[in-house]
Amino acid sequence: MAMKSEFFLKMPGFRCDQTFDCGQAFRWRQQGGVWHCVASGKILLVREVSGGAEVTVFHDSSESRETIELFLNNYFDMGTDYESLMAELASKDRYMAEAVKYGSGIRLLRQDPFETLISFIISANNNIPRIKKIIENLCRKYGAEISLAGNISGPDFPEGSFYAFPEPGALASISEAELSDVTHAGYRCAYIINSASQFISRHGDISVPEQYMGVGPKVASCISLFTGTDMKSFPVDVWVRRVIGELYLGENNSKKAVAEFGEKYFGNLAGYAQQYLFYWRRNEE
């Protein structure tokens, strides 16, 4: 398919390192002054400018400008007023004020359902650098290579090949042994294959993520949050549990207690609050 460069979007207040390297997405890479990734089959380039960042998209010529504009505004959560959201969270207490200040350039990405489902199945009992490697292996082997027509290049254009995230059908039909050899995803391979198959038979419905194999409470809540399905989701991992225990709950920091606290205390901003807290606690010191 022929790709062309078209759409361009400005994002005030946006910071690349905070948004792309905070554990919500695994395919963004920095090369020179530009961050890039493939999302929904399109190559996205983002560079920081004074006061925010700018996006350039390389997309299929058959996609209209309106389609691309809608996609980008959704993906980068442009419909959310982060100024007022951050002010509301910061007014809750001094901890949140600090967390919001620390991660003030974070934006929650509304990502593709299938990619998010599979990526967070892989994330279970795993660390972020290795999650990225496994996903990269997966895309190189089973994703469609995106060929850039002509001579799109320049000093800032990233080098290398670009692959879309695999289609569900490409993962549903392979053997566990092959997937394990290719990705080194270990025991998660069975979950990936089974969930890809289920994703097809459920017509892409992820409204109840726990129906999928390999998806428990934590992964389910990541899927709901990082696809933009439910911004009240409050994923509880070791870092969130730690920080909520330290600042709010003391010894009463069971996963269940932390989850209930987060949802109640932060209400409809719980997902955003969780991401500021996660980024802050995981990166400080």
Place this chain on the structure above:
DNA sequence: GCCCAGGCCAAGC
């Protein structure tokens, strides 16, 4: 060799 990583599943109470 140990412990840990954006945990889940199945088995046993």
Place this chain on the structure above:
DNA sequence: GCTTGGCATGGG
């Protein structure tokens, strides 16, 4: 309903 052990893999 809640608690426990096992689990593939690689980095520190």
